[in-house]
Amino acid sequence: MTTRDDQHDERARDAERDVAAHLMQQYGPLLGRDALTKVLGFPSVEAFDRYVQRGHLALRLARPPNRRGVFALAPDVARYLMKISRDGDVLGLESEKGKP
Structure with missing residues (x-):
């Protein structure tokens, strides 16, 4: 039997996979x-x-040898975006989560 939390977690994993797939396709x-x-x-x-x-x-960034700049893996970026969205750091949504 799946609970509401299990369903939410599954939807979140699906969304993260979708974001990662989009980033992979685009970049x-x-x-x-x-x-x-x-x-x-x-x-x-x-x-x-x-x-x-x-x-x-x-976000975990890498500086590969003999390359300039920093890079991040698409799945790590997707995970980061989902985390900040879930934590309410986007647009200051803390108050909607019951926080002052």
């Missing part, structure tokens, strides 16, 4: 600075770079 398995800037909604690459340099981005 490939690795998203670079330009793609991350766009997908994460930063106004510019410079704004993205500042956010990363200040240690605010809770």
